Each structure stands twice: as C-alpha cells, then as structure tokens.
Amino acid sequence: MRLLLVEDDRMIGESLRQALRLEGHAVDWVYDSAAAKATLGSERFDLLLLDLGLPDAPGQPARPDGGLQVLQHLRGRGETTPVIVLTARDALGDRVAGLDAGADDYLVKPFELDELLARIRAVMRRHGGRASTALVHGALKLDPATREVSYQGQPVLLSAREFAVLEALMQRPGAVLSRAQLEDRLYGWGEAVESNAVSVYVHQLRKKLGPEVIQSMRGVGYFLSRA
Template identity: 40%
Template sequence: MKILLIEDDALLLGGLQKALEQQQYCCDVATSIKKAQQHTLDDYELIILDLGLPDGDGLTLLKQWRQQGCKLPVLILTARDSLDERVKGLDQGADDYLIKPFALAELLARVRALMRRRFEKTENSLLFGSLKLDMTHHQVWLNEQELTLTRMEYAILRRLMLHPGKTVQRDRLQQDLYDWHDDIGSNTLEVYIHHLRRKIGAGTIKTIRGEGYRLEQQEE
C-alpha cells in the first residue's frame, strides 16, 4: 500500500517515512504544495498532509483535490490545536486530524484505521480475464489457482491491472520497483516482466516498443 507524505520539516519527514516503511507501506514524500501537485494521486491509497507548508496552506491544496474528485483518505498533521481549526480541516475534506506533537504509535494506528475504512467501502480486487488480484492481501489467482509472486512481480502486475488494455510507461513501472529496491539495474524491469510472463502467460503482457507494457487478453 502506498502513501503520499507531505511535510516540510526534514527531521519529522525522515522519521515518519522510516516508520511507515517499517510497517510495509511504500511512501513517497513532498515538502511543498508545488511538489505535492507533481504526484499522480491515483498511485496512492492514503495522503498524510501537513498544513503549514512553505508555499501555502495545506487546506487550500486539500480543498482543490476534493473539488477535482479525489476521494483518498487524508490525515492532517498540524500544530493548530484550536477546535475551530480542527472543524475547518474536517469541513474542507480531511478524514482525520492529528495535533503535533503526537506519538508515533497513534499516527500508525490512525493510518491503519483509515486504510480499513477505505477498503471496507470499496471492492479491493482487480480483474482481468482469468486473472484476479487482491490488493488488500497481495494475492493473485489465475484460473482460480493462486500464484506465488515476488513483491516486485506483484507491484508490476498490480500497476498493469490498474490500467487494463492501456500502455503503462516504463518509468512508472520502474518507479514501482524503486519502492522495494534501492538499486535498480538497467534491465531489472525486463527480468521481472519475463518472470511474470512465465507465470501468467507469455501473450498477456505486450511490449510497446519505446513506451512500456500493456496487458492484453489472450486468444482462446
């Protein structure tokens, strides 16, 4: 599960990122509104948002996202501890509100609670032909037989199944691998694509030369 963490305090940012990754969350970071806007929200399951950012108020960004139809759960971090400020944040679209300073254990508990609520409201499985992928439990089935995939194979397949029949750029897939590896070789993506093809069918993943890869239905 992937989280976008928006916080300008470098010390707090580093500590939160490390703690979240130790809990098996993938975590991208941004230190300003401008940098946060460069991320594609469809890539995430949750946003952790500081309000006091160097180039503006995080609530302005949250309001903009909600107006654009973003439904991701948002956990606000802030030093603003008045009741009026908390009410304002919730009215602008926040799902939860945590006052600084806070205990790390409480933040992690709130993250887990927001994730549970999100998955209880939505069908968290992806289907493509005879493939089924469960994003909650990281399980994959082909023709109702469970497959054994590595974390990297799962990450690639999940990304492709989120965009069935559409070309997913190489850079996007490689970024998913960086979430699990610090050192990605030039041919790492091709290696995992090769392994995936052996498990789900050689014709299921098509190479789009110069662009990326695309899931396609195999002919009977």
C-alpha cells in the same frame, strides 16, 4: 502506488516512508507547504498523505493551517488526487475543516500502520469506484488488503515489486503503461533504478503467470491481455 508524504517531523516522516516502502509503495517526502505545492504541480501521485501543521518554507515555524492551505490549493486547481490527512489535532472543528476542504479521510496521530494501510486501500477503492478491494481481470485476482494473488484459482507468490507492477497494470486493464510510468510506482526520489528493472519484473511475472498474461507494445510499454 506512488505516494507523496508531506510531513515536517523528520522522525515520523522517515519511519512512515520506510514502512510504506516495505509494503511495496514508492514514497516521496517533502517537509513544507511550498515544496508540497511545487511537487504536486509538476508530478503525479496516486495519493497524498498530508500533515496539517506545516511550515511555509524550510527553516520557518510550522503554521497550524499549512497543510490545509496545500489541500485548498490542490482542490482549487481541480485536482482529484486522493488525500488522507495525518495529524495530531483531533478536535471536531479540525476534522470538519479538513474534510470540507477536500480531504478523503482524516487519521489522528498516533496511529497503527495497519490502520493507515487499510484507509489507503479504502480511499483508493472509493476513488476507483469499486465495491471490493480485490482487483479481478479474467482468471487473475489481486487483493491489496491481503497481498494475495491467484491465477486460474491457484495462489501465486510475488515479491513486493512484482506485486506493485502487477497492481499498476490491473488498475488500468487494457491501458499501455510505459516503463517510466511503472518505475514511478516502484521507486521514490533518491532510490537507484536499474535501467532494465521493469523488464526484469515483467519477465519474472510472465514466468509465474504465463507468457500470455502481460503483453508488450514495442517501444511503448506493457499491458494486460484481454480477459
């Protein structure tokens, strides 16, 4: 998935970005509410991780409601991007204000990475209208919670980025995803992208799953074959 992290604490932000990238997510990171609003207005993300205490702009002190203003701005534009608030503020009033402003979940710092990952999966499951974490397409099954993939009942071992490509395709079965759309799921800002990276991962997936599972539309992109 492509995630936007909005966090002004550089140590927390860097550790979270690295940990989430190791889980196969593309993570972009901004530090203030102005950058968050601008980025959300110009690019698409699968999920937003949002700190509440944020400065309005670089060099300014953090405001207690900086993140809340970003959330209200996002929802005021009718955007339905899932949002998980990450904050050290655990008062009941803060939790209620965050949820009422449109957050899908609220996680108090400090927290364990495993809990954050579970909450990301839960929010995305609800957002997709699914009762189960697992994605199923015919004989193909992918479970983001366990990072397990099986095809025709047999386990399939995938790298993190192979998993990310397959997950993106399974989240939109039948839809044709362009190379650029798949690259967005693999790489954050500043990461080097090989010109044929997506083609390489699709080729590797076809070797492991069979050539018929992922189809290509010449000049357009890739899609899953009919279940």
